[in-house]
Amino acid sequence: MPSRVLTVILNTNHSKKFALLLQSTIGARDLILINAGNKFRVKALSLIYLQGGVVLSQDSDLTESVTRVWVSKGEPYVGPPANSSVSSNPGEVRIMAEKSYLDGSAVNQLRAVAALPGVKLAVGMPDLHPGNRFPIGCAIAAEGVYPALIGSDIGCGIALYHFSPPSRSSQNPNASRLASLLVGLDDPWPGSVAEWLARYGIERRSEFDEESLGTVGAGNHFAEICTIERIVDSEAAQTLDLQEGALYLLVHTGSRGLGGSILRSQTTSNANPYITNDSPALNSYLEEHDHAVKWAVANRDLVAHRIRECVFPSSPETPLPSLNDLGKIVDVTHNSVCKCELTVEGERQELWLHRKGAAPADRGIAPCPGSRGDFSWLLRPTGDGEYNALSLAHGAGRRHGRQVLHTFPKLPKSDLTTTSLGSEVICDNPDLLLEERPEAYKDVQCVVDDMEEQGACSGVAILRPVVTYKVRERRTAQR
Known part of the structure; x- marks a missing residue:
């Protein structure tokens, strides 16, 4: 297989990504996880998702059509749907904090959410702070529904x-x-x-x-x-x-x-x-x-x-x-x-x-x-x-x-x-x-x-x- 470049994206924060040069499909899964752990400084990365959320198994090959993968610690996939590109026209981002402290990683998470397909508006409240996958303290308006954006404690x-x-x-x-x-x-x-x-x-x-x-x-x-x-x-x-x-x-x-x-x-x-x-x-x-x-x-x-x-x-x-x-x-x-x-x-x-x-x-x-x-x-x-x-x-x-x-x-x-x-x-x-x-x-x-x-x-x-x-x-x- 000729060498090719693969974009590796952190599933919990799509603004974090890097380019990995693959020389072979043999051992590609382990190579991706090792490099991702080092680049992102995230421990226990264990899953690789293909676009749409299909898990790359240990014995699966990366076809030539695969140009991006999402790495995860086990949390559900939150990347773009299958056969869809990342939105080239991300939704509008509004931040309501002036006096309140804002963590930069929370803002990055909010911008990543705004780039998801169908999202039209992402508003960060003054209490915005980083979450495991998505920021907490925000309101997201989209054409469809993302269950993971609501989170696990529905009705809280x-x-x-x-x-x-x-x-x-x-x-x-x-x-x-x-x-x-x-x-x-x-x-x-x-x-x-x-x-x-x-x-x-x-x-x-x-x-x-x-x-x-x-x-x-x-x-x-x-x-x-x-x-x-x-x-x-x-x-x-x-x-x-x-x-x-x-x-x-x-x-x-x-x-x-x-x-x-x-x-x-x-x-x-x-x-x-x-x-x-x-x-x-x-x-x-x-x-x-x-x-x-x-x-x-x-x-x-x-x-x-x-x-x-x-x-x-x-x-x-x-x-x-x-x-x-x-x-x-x-x-x-x-x-x-x-x-x-x-x-x-x-x-x-x-x-x-x-x-x-x-x-x-x-x-x-x-x-x-x-x-x-x-x-x-x-x-x-x-x-x-x-x-x-x-x-x-x-x-x-x-x-x-x-x-x-x-x-x-x-x-x-x-x-x-x-x-x-x-x-x-x-x-x-x-x-x-x-x-x-x-x-x-x-x-x-x-x-x-x-x-x-x-x-x-x-x-x-x-x-x-x-x-x-x-x-x-x-x-x-x-x-």
Whole structure:
């Protein structure tokens, strides 16, 4: 075989590529992986994808028609579809950050997404930060659907609930006492899962129902008892019945493994990662997607109910509260896809809006949490939403990757479980406690300022954390 040049591309970041001179097809697979590991400084590269997502096996030859390959650590293929070239006319990229810190690799990931076939617009929110494959904190408008752009935690979002009306105890809450009451929340919920899900029109069963429904999960998920630090927009706050001196509950969690199973099934059964509007795979994926979104809403509500039961226990004979009795104020989903109209390239287009860590700006008030040692905001969307693709930041966004936090100076556990604001953090996982320390995140005030200066939102209220629940060693709740 005459020597030829092969372009090797990193599957998780298409802006990273290099040219490899191949002298022979014998041993080409190992040669590609070794060189890619050295060039990209990425360990454990194990898969080579041909265009369209077909895996190059150990004994397969590279035909002369193959000019590009994508290398992967095992994550699903996210390159262009088969028989399609990389878009020569990439979608428009907009970055909403001026004050907020931006990692250059996150911007590169966003530009790579904008170059995918069918993508018309890629908007990076002020909380934009790098993800494993795609950036987090962005809204992507495309002609079709990319399941991997939505990610594995389909339906993840944040809900705010009334927790306790103003009283002497809620005006000066005892964080340590409240923290001591939050036990048993990582155990499976002992109630009727089928009955709870039926309230949301969910009749199908999944392997995640019994074990995971009603639990917060790991990563950046949390449940937080908080108070009003300051009301900025009294009219909007009155509409939400927000009162100074009352306690509130923020719950940030998603579909707890269900969404991940849907994404894995999708990438296994459909080699093409891009689903066009005329594809028979579209309706089947959307059906699974919508199921996970509803399941995630049910999960947040059950987490809120369980936490309220920890603090204000009812008798075993008390029936489950109705959905209207949960005291929910707002609930927004920031990992999902929906159809909407946007003006792109000077014309009105109906597109699929992928939100990957982006709160909707077309469904009312949206929470924007800071780190576990920072304030959180409630935001009112403003403007027509065109520039920001009908989306807002979903939080402060990470400033440092998880592994970087392990290189920070070691602190006593007490310094990580009691914040500078006097709030308590419940986290029995030492790695997670370290990786979620306040320094891991951007300044939420900068994030909010960036969006306000773009005319995308205005502040309604600032929430002060009292107790943040992450994870606690499993044990039976004692009442």
